[in-house]
Amino acid sequence: MLVNSYSAKIFSMAYQFTGVQAEAEDLTQEIFLKVFSSLGKFDREKNFTAWLLTLAKNHLIDEYRKTKWERKNRDDFDDCLDRGLDRAKDGPEDDAVLNDTRRLIWDSLNLLPADVRMAIVLKELQGQTYEEAAQVLNLPVGTVKSRINRGKLALAKILQKQREA
Amino acid sequence: MTCRRIETHLAAYSQGALSARKRAAVEAHLGRCPECARLLSLLEETDRALAAFPQPMVSGRLLRRLYSLPRRAEEKAKPARAFLPRLVRQPLFVPAAAVALAAAIFVTHPDRDAMLRSLNRQVHRGFHQVEVLYARAGSLLDKLNAYREDALVSLKRINPLSTNGDKK
Numbered sequence: 001m002l003v004n005s006y007s008a009k010i011f012s013m014a015y016q017f018t019g020v021q022a023e024a025e026d027l028t029q030e031i032f033l034k035v036f037s038s039l040g041k042f043d044r045e046k047n048f049t050a051w052l053l054t055l056a057k058n059h060l061i062d063e064y065r066k067t068k069w070e071r072k073n074r075d076d077f078d079d080c081l082d083r084g085l086d087r088a089k090d091g092p093e094d095d096a097v098l099n100d101t102r103r104l105i106w107d108s109l110n111l112l113p114a115d116v117r118m119a120i121v122l123k124e125l126q127g128q129t130y131e132e133a134a135q136v137l138n139l140p141v142g143t144v145k146s147r148i149n150r151g152k153l154a155l156a157k158i159l160q161k162q163r164e165a
Numbered sequence: 166m167t168c169r170r171i172e173t174h175l176a177a178y179s180q181g182a183l184s185a186r187k188r189a190a191v192e193a194h195l196g197r198c199p200e201c202a203r204l205l206s207l208l209e210e211t212d213r214a215l216a217a218f219p220q221p222m223v224s225g226r227l228l229r230r231l232y233s234l235p236r237r238a239e240e241k242a243k244p245a246r247a248f249l250p251r252l253v254r255q256p257l258f259v260p261a262a263a264v265a266l267a268a269a270i271f272v273t274h275p276d277r278d279a280m281l282r283s284l285n286r287q288v289h290r291g292f293h294q295v296e297v298l299y300a301r302a303g304s305l306l307d308k309l310n311a312y313r314e315d316a317l318v319s320l321k322r323i324n325p326l327s328t329n330g331d332k333k
Contacts, residue, residue: 003228003232008220011227015221025224025230028227028231029230029234036234098213098217101211101213102214105218125218145177152176152208152211153176153208155211156204156210156211157207159211163207
């Protein structure tokens with residue numbers, strides 16, 4: 001039940017944060033193991049999804065600090081993520097540009113500091129609201145907004161450099 | 166406003182989240198700075214790309230691993246709950262049970278006398294070994310004391326602080 005409801009969310013969060021499928025699968029398993037052993041500590045009056053995502057975020061950041069994934073290359077975007085693209089939205093030309101931008105962003109995510117990357121993953125890639133992301137990150141909404149804006153600006157500058165190169 | 170200052174407002178500007186005064190200042194700057202206008206366009210492109218990011222799929226292999234997790238946790242927990250009473254978890258139970266078991270085996274064993282003799286021999290042999298070790302330790306201590314005395318005598322003879330040599 002828990003696996004059916006939350007595995008996709010936790011795995012995509014781990015994958016978008018680390019960029020390496022095998023790493024993300026191991027981390028997802030570790031997160032679920034932690035969840036199963038900590039279910040007794042969950043306060044039933046609180047939001048379960050926020051609790052689960054906070055636990056996942058803490059585990060991902062802790063593991064990042066231990067192993068420093070940024071040294072590793074992220075998986076190839078086309079091989080691992082391109083399956084889900086919605087090609088009907090734009091014309092073929094726009095689609096190619098958008099796809100190129102997505103690939104560049106995917107490759108550049110590990111250049112962002114972990115806290116900024118996690119905020120971008122939660123809000124922009126997981127589609128959470130600022131309030132939900134703030135709850136998971138245990139930060140004020142204003143801090144989350146400025147962190148995300150900083151991250152987007154850094155990504156735009158990386159795009160600029162890549163395009164000029 | 167400088168370009169650096171404008172940059173910090175661009176993301177909020179593109180989301181329409183700036184006050185009228187700041188928006189006007191950013192627009193005035195963008196009108197005369199092609200660099201910042203280009204950065205804004207890239208920021209909007211970044212926004213569009215992030216909004217349309219595909220979600221990765223969970224593999225069947227990972228799902229199987231995850232489905233086996235609760236069962237694995239239960240398997241670990243079951244034997245302790247099902248077969249061992251709470252008493253087992255008491256710290257004195259296991260040693261007490263081991264002593265009681267050994268005593269029961271000894272009392273009911275047909276060769277009890279032979280076992281007793283063997284045990285007696287083992288105990289005496291143990292005592293003897295302890296005595297030998299103790300004696301060796303004593304002689305070692307004596308030797309060390311003798312070395313210490315010799316060293317002290319030698320040091321007194323050499324006496325590096327003595328000024329006799331200078332007088333000569």
